[in-house]
Amino acid sequence: MSKPVASQMDGGMDADVLVVGLGAMGSMALWRLARRGATVIGFDRFEPPHAMGSSHGESRIIRTAYYEGPGYVPLVLEAFGLWRELEGESGASILTMTGALMIGDPTSDVVAGALASAKEHRLEHEVLDGAGVRRRFARHRLLDHEVAMYEAAAGFVRPEAGIAAALARARALGARTFTGQAVDRVEPVPGGVEVRAAGRTWRGRHAVVCAGAWNGAGLVAGLNVKLEVTRQCMVWFRPRTPALHAPNRAPVFVHDIGGSPALFGYGFPSVDGETVKIGVAAKTAPQDPEAIDRKIHPADLEAAAQYVRMALPDLDPTPVRAVVCLQENSPDRHFVIGPITPGITVLAGFSGHGFKFAPVIGDIAADLALQGMTTRSIAPFSPQRFAHKLHGSRA
Ligand SMILES: Cc1cc2nc3c(=O)[nH]c(=O)nc-3n(C[C@H](O)[C@H](O)[C@H](O)COP(=O)(O)OP(=O)(O)OC[C@H]3O[C@@H](n4cnc5c(N)ncnc54)[C@H](O)[C@@H]3O)c2cc1C
Numbered sequence: 569m570s571k572p573v574a575s576q577m578d579g580g581m582d583a584d585v586l587v588v589g590l591g592a593m594g595s596m597a598l599w600r601l602a603r604r605g606a607t608v609i610g611f612d613r614f615e616p617p618h619a620m621g622s623s624h625g626e627s628r629i630i631r632t633a634y635y636e637g638p639g640y641v642p643l644v645l646e647a648f649g650l651w652r653e654l655e656g657e658s659g660a661s662i663l664t665m666t667g668a669l670m671i672g673d674p675t676s677d678v679v680a681g682a683l684a685s686a687k688e689h690r691l692e693h694e695v696l697d698g699a700g701v702r703r704r705f706a707r708h709r710l711l712d713h714e715v716a717m718y719e720a721a722a723g724f725v726r727p728e729a730g731i732a733a734a735l736a737r738a739r740a741l742g743a744r745t746f747t748g749q750a751v752d753r754v755e756p757v758p759g760g761v762e763v764r765a766a767g768r769t770w771r772g773r774h775a776v777v778c779a780g781a782w783n784g785a786g787l788v789a790g791l792n793v794k795l796e797v798t799r800q801c802m803v804w805f806r807p808r809t810p811a812l813h814a815p816n817r818a819p820v821f822v823h824d825i826g827g828s829p830a831l832f833g834y835g836f837p838s839v840d841g842e843t844v845k846i847g848v849a850a851k852t853a854p855q856d857p858e859a860i861d862r863k864i865h866p867a868d869l870e871a872a873a874q875y876v877r878m879a880l881p882d883l884d885p886t887p888v889r890a891v892v893c894l895q896e897n898s899p900d901r902h903f904v905i906g907p908i909t910p911g912i913t914v915l916a917g918f919s920g921h922g923f924k925f926a927p928v929i930g931d932i933a934a935d936l937a938l939q940g941m942t943t944r945s946i947a948p949f950s951p952q953r954f955a956h957k958l959h960g961s962r963a
Pocket residue numbers: 588589590591592593594611612613614616620621622623627628629630749750751752778779780781782783787800801802847893894895915916918919920921922923924925
């Protein structure tokens with residue numbers, strides 16, 4: 569465990585660090601801060617883990633040969649270790665290794681991007697054609713022109729169990745949490761920061777703002793990034809041959825289906841032994857997180873059912889359940905991590921691929937809050953990278 573920081577509650581401070589939002593990133597930040605001996609208070613408008621934000625629905629993919637960019641690979645390698653550390657401290661089962669298939673045309677973003685990351689970081693992988701995939705992983709059907717990159721260093725994490733474990737560990741280490749209370753405002757003040765929630769003002773030396781889909785809702789001044797929220801659905805189907813979908817036979821997958829706008833199918837092995845979760849990530853219109861329609865409509869199920877008919881014929885294409893989930897996107901779909909003003913760090917814009925990194929992002933937040941710097945390579949995620957674009961768009 570890292571050396572504890574001195575926690576002098578002089579000057580009317582309530583805590584060293586105030587964490588706003590206790591979902592994926594906030595729960596992990598709270599845990600990593602409490603582990604270092606910082607006094608820390610966390611706030612959430614709901615009772616995490618909950619199904620109102622971006623971190624619910626049984627499973628999240630974790631994979632290493634990262635098609636979104638080789639710069640993510642060192643972070644995900646560290647995240648694997650931290651997930652295991654959280655399991656060790658809490659006794660919870662969070663990470664299951666299954667391997668992963670990145671499927672698509674050889675020139676697709678998913679396949680070409682994953683291979684580029686594998687090459688740059690010398691990651692073990694194999695490239696399989698459609699027949700090779702079918703021989704090894706019988707549930708899949710690829711189109712004639714498609715291939716798949718397989719890597720063993722991948723699997724899924726259980727989001728609800730991960731958040732619950734991090735919060736429980738943080739509380740056991742002395743963190744205080746206030747749930748069911750929305751923070752209204754986070755403001756820098758001389759010598760620290762103030763957080764207003766439920767008619768009370770809290771003072772800390774530093775605040776970590778990680779409110780997910782609500783980051784762009786005016787909680788904090790100085791976050792000059794256009795963050796958008798989209799409504800996504802995850803849909804569960806019943807297999808005809810459950811053994812084909814067991815975690816030891818069915819890797820997680822991402823399938824670049826192509827088209828314009830591009831469609832991505834993704835899926836998991838069966839977590840409950842009875843159903844299989846599939847998603848189709850589509851570009852949808854931005855929405856107000858306060859006004860999201862959380863009901864499931866027949867149209868919400870169509871893309872996933874169509875994907876199942878095309879690519880996973882062992883699944884009965886009649887959906888058995890579905891859930892709405894909010895996705896908070898940054899303009900370039902890369903993360904937004906760093907200070908926006910002295911005393912305030914934001915963790916935002918995780919753009920549909922952040923959960924796997926949550927414990928390492930939480931540890932980076934602890935670095936920034938307690939030391940003002942981190943040794944991890946986070947310059948590409950700087951909130952300031954959009955400043956000139958916002959300025960340009962106004963001109
Ligand atoms: C459908 C879907 C599938 C995904 N699949 C994957 C995947 O397979 N692998 C992967 O790595 N990532 C995946 N992601 C992305 C990942 O789930 C998110 O990047 C991650 O969960 C975001 O975490 P967060 O902490 O930013 O948000 P959240 O976990 O939503 O946390 C934000 C918290 O802030 C709280 N809050 C909001 N406003 C306030 C306020 N004013 N005061 C106090 N608290 C507040 C909320 O209640 C919430 O608890 C997926 C996302 C979606 C939508």
